[in-house]
Amino acid sequence: MSAAGPSEATLRRLERASGSLATQAVARMDDSLPWFRSMPADQRSWVTLVAQAGIASLVEWCRHPGRPPRLTGEVFGAAPRELVRAVPLKQTVDLIKVTVEVVEERLGQVVEPGEAQALRLAVLKYSREVAFATAHVYASYAENRGAWDARLEALVVDALVRGERPEELPGRAAALGWAATAPVLVLVGHTAPDVDDHHSAVRRAARSLRADVLVGVHAHQLVVVLGGLPDLGPVAEKVSAEFGPGPVVRGPAVDSLAQAGDSAAAALAGLRAAVAWPGAPRPVDADALLAERALDGDPLARTALAQRVAAPLEAAGGGVLDTVRAVLGSGGNLEASARALFVHPNTVRYRLKRATELTGLSATDPRGSWTLQVALALSALDGGRSLWS
Incomplete structure (x- = not known):
């Protein structure tokens, strides 16, 4: 500080009182900040360390006014990075405010006669520096966390695209906030x-x-x-x-x-x-793209068509498969299909309803008839010749 700043005697007294002031500040936090009382004991102890380190750093800042402040490491380095995750920025500002208030109220206990105003001004200037350092800590954490989250998210999605199932996949997703x-x-x-x-x-x-x-x-x-x-x-x-x-x-x-x-x-x-x-x-x-996927060479789609379409129709009996074939062959004309099968048109309608219940596909719907045709054709190519006998 300048010549008008606190004397070395005052700074030594402030230094000796740093532990007591930090304890009093934490006690004030406990009284005035309900959320602070609910914090785990280890996090409360970290806050005490930060408060004490802040007061000690104030002393060094006053002794070396020309030195650029290094508050990020000197003050916040006293606590693990977990404290940044546990305490939001707004609450950290509240903690700093309480600590500054306690230090200002106890100035009379540590200053030499006539130096209260000089030390009060030093605390005011220092608290501004701490505010900037706090913003820097949280901004750096947010930037680093954002970059880490982006890399982690990319790893999770990449594993899914590649068809991998690493054991750590749920844990990685949980770290990104995935709770589903x-x-x-x-x-x-x-x-x-x-x-x-x-x-x-x-x-x-x-x-x-x-x-x-x-x-x-x-x-x-x-x-x-x-x-x-x-x-x-x-x-x-x-x-x-x-x-x-x-x-x-x-x-x-x-x-x-x-x-x-x-x-x-x-x-x-x-x-x-x-x-x-x-x-x-x-x-x-x-x-809905099973037919196109199968034609594109997707074995999973080909298997799905065989299991969900061809096999249920083959097992249905009662002329269901023959009726589906007839309707597909007639372009969806139910009367023509009935004549070809020598049955009443209502029988055709009943059998088609049954086929739809079994496969979820309608032979009279353009997409449904297309998928049925592909499924039955592929089944025949795979050896199911009996379907067409």
Whole structure:
């Protein structure tokens, strides 16, 4: 300090009283800050250390006025970085305010005669420096945490895209705030060419509906993992608007993040095959693209068609499969199909209803008839010749 600053005798007295002042400051915090009383004992002890280090740093700051302040390390280095995560910035400001108030109130106990005003001015200036240091600590933490979260999120999404299931996957996601259990689904599409920050836009859309979300960008593909709500349909609809031009494919819902790789695999296969359905809705379910996926060489889609479509129709009996074949062959003409089968048109309608119940597909619907045709053709190619006998 200048010649008008506190004397060395005052600074020594302040230095000796630093422990007592810190204890009194913590006691004041306990009385005036309800949230402080609920803090764990270890965090309260860290606050005491920071307060004591702050007072000691004040003494050094007064002794060496020409030295640039290094408050970030001198003061906040007294506590682990966990304290930044445990205490929000606003509460830290409250702690500093209480500590400064206690020091100002106890000045009369430590100053030499006639130096109270000089020390009070020093405390005022020093508290401003501490405020700047506090802002720096929290800004640095936020920046580092943001960069770490981005890397961690990229690792999680990349593992899902690759079909990996590392044991640490749930823990990594939990560190990012992921709390969802079931259901979980994956959306994939192309990135928007005029958007620099796809992550923020997608997060805003998903979190506006209170959904958990993870976002990854792979080349020009945008991969979004959604969870946290019983019905993710509305979230998928809203998030789809943040994708670039082209199809957006929604993978099937799975029971947990550990199984989200299955949803991602189906969605990515659907994205590759979606070019074969130009009029697909957006988003479109990966299961609605089973026919296109199978023709594109997706073995999972081919297996799904065999198990969900061909096999149930074969096992149905009662002419259900023959009726489906006839209707497909007649272009959906029920009367012509009835004549070919020598049955009443109502019998055709009944059998088609049964086929729809078994497969979820209607032979009179354009998409349904297309998927049925592909499923039955692939089944025959796989050796199911008896289906056509």
